[in-house]
Amino acid sequence: MGKLIYLLNVSLxxxxxxxxxxxxxxxxxxxxxxxxxxxxxxxxxxxxGRRLYELMNAHWPAAELDPTTTGVELEYARxxxxxxxxxxxxxxxxxxxxxxxVSGDVGExxxxxxxxxxxxxxVAGPTLAAQFISRGLVDQYGLVVHPVVLGAGTxxxxxxxxxxxxxxxxxxxxxxxxYYLGYRARR
Numbered sequence: 001m002g003k004l005i006y007l008l009n010v011s012l013x014x015x016x017x018x019x020x021x022x023x024x025x026x027x028x029x030x031x032x033x034x035x036x037x038x039x040x041x042x043x044x045x046x047x048x049g050r051r052l053y054e055l056m057n058a059h060w061p062a063a064e065l066d067p068t069t070t071g072v073e074l075e076y077a078r079x080x081x082x083x084x085x086x087x088x089x090x091x092x093x094x095x096x097x098x099x100x101x102v103s104g105d106v107g108e109x110x111x112x113x114x115x116x117x118x119x120x121x122x123v124a125g126p127t128l129a130a131q132f133i134s135r136g137l138v139d140q141y142g143l144v145v146h147p148v149v150l151g152a153g154t155x156x157x158x159x160x161x162x163x164x165x166x167x168x169x170x171x172x173x174x175x176x177x178x179y180y181l182g183y184r185a186r187r
Contacts, residue, residue, distance in 0.1 A: 002044060002120040004110065006129045007142030008156060015153035016126050021051075025148050027176040032144070033072045035174070037079060039142075044117035045084040047110075049125030053087045056080065056124075057096050086113060088128050106131045130158035140184050141166065147177045 008016045009026045017023055028036075040046070048056070063069045063077035085099040088106070095101050102109050110132070113121060123129045123138065132138050143156060170182035 001114055002118060003139035004121050004123055004132060004137055005043075005140045005142060006123045006132070006138045007039065007144065008124070008126065008129075009144045009146060010156045011146055011148050011150040011153070013149045013151065014156050015150045016156050018150055018153045021154075025146065025150060027146050027148075027178055029174075029176050030070070030072050032174050032176060032178055033076065035172070035180070037072065037076050040076065040079050040083065040122070042120060043083065043122045044119035045086060045113065046122040046124055047086045047088065047113070047128065049128030050087065050089040050092055051127070052125035053085065053089075053092075053095070053099070057099070061096060084117075107135055107137060110137055126154050126156060126158075133158055133164070134160065136164075136185070136187075138185060140169070140182060143181045143183075145179045145181060 009023070009028075010016055011025065018025065060077050060080040063073060064081070069077065081098065083098060085095070086109075087095045087099055087101050088103065088109070089101060090103045092101055106128075110121075123132055129138065165186040166183035167186050168181065169184045170180070172180040174180070
């Protein structure tokens with residue numbers, strides 16, 4: 001059975017977006033984007049919350065047709081468009097190609113997905129991830145730490161009733177000053 005991996009860009013003070021949901025503070029250069037491509041390519045499927053799915057779906061399906069799309073972005077667009085996407089939402093009525101809508105209990109849905117996909121699954125979006133985190137269902141956490149302090153915003157981790165014991169399993173420094181920290185949940 002594959003791992004459930006929660007990976008997002010995060011500020012040094014632990015936020016994944018500003019209060020107004022702006023993501024312009026990230027330092028996504030070609031090196032980091034290429035690393036994200038490899039990470040995404042290794043996943044069997046990605047579980048999205050509504051807001052992040054809508055943000056991604058507004059851009060990546062058309063990126064292959066945009067002449068200003070760079071080579072590394074084109075590669076990501078092809079990966080993203082081909083990947084199965086499972087969108088958790090109670091408000092959306094439909095989703096795009098290679099995407100399907102679910103609205104059930106996250107634990108029950110994850111059990112179904114693990115029966116369907118034998119490899120790793122990504123969970124994308126802090127609100128959705130919070131549901132998996134609070135139930136102890138996330139196997140690995142990936143923090144792509146950018147050298148910026150936002151002061152407020154949406155936190156990477158939700159408020160928790162107890163600590164989560166983690167073990168560092170991987171780290172990497174990018175030339176932009178961004179760090180990747182990969183942690184496995186100790187159970």
